[in-house]
Amino acid sequence: MKQIKDIIAENLVTLRKQKNFTQEEVAKKLNYSDNTISRWERGELCPSVEMLEAIANIYEIPIEYLLKENLAKRIEGSQQTKVAQGVSFCAISVSFLFLAVTILFFCMQTFFKLNLWILFVWAVPVSLLIFFNFAFIWRKRTAYFILFTLFIWAVFTTLYLQFLEYNLWMLFLIAIPCQVAWTIWCYVRPNKRRTIRNKQKKQ
Secondary structure (H helix, E strand, O other): OHHHHHHHHHHHHHHHHOOOOOOOHHHHHHOOOOOHHHHHHHHHHHHHHHHHHHHHHHHHOOHHHHOOOOOOHHHHHHHHHHHHHHHHHHHHHHHHHHHHHHHHHHHHHHHHOOOOEEEEEHHHHHHHHHHHHHHHOOHHHHEEEEEEHHHHHHHHHHHHHHHHHHHHOOHHHHHHHHHHHHHHHHHHHHHHHHHHHHHHHHO
């Protein structure tokens, strides 16, 4: 059976690599030297209880996770549960949204003889925005890139349909630079930061 300091050491390495932190970055967050972080990860020293609590806060996990083996599996299981709960919440929210739209459509059709079919179209970008917020919170870059891309085009398509009699096809020309800007924000900008960070590591 592994000693507790060896388990903690392995868990510290696992957590740091999952967050893509360097030992220096962790040291700054904890106000310690990177040499101390290195010794913790090698099992030469063991953090105090207060420091374990601070580490758990940084990685947003319960402190007891640091003391148990198979941390990676525990975190993965916890994350999957949270993702499933988040998706369920979004699905329920979207269901209530379409229920509200359907009721409003029915009322306007029945009492005022207004055919507001466009309400269902507007519900699509709103639904995408709900799922986008969830993906953004959980840092799923590919998911929030796709969802916000769909949101951009859904909004412009909805505007086009809203004012269909004016044939505002040029709205889609505005959507193109919006899409380009969003792509740069999601992929080019992070890659630039990563390049600068790698250069700093080599210095």
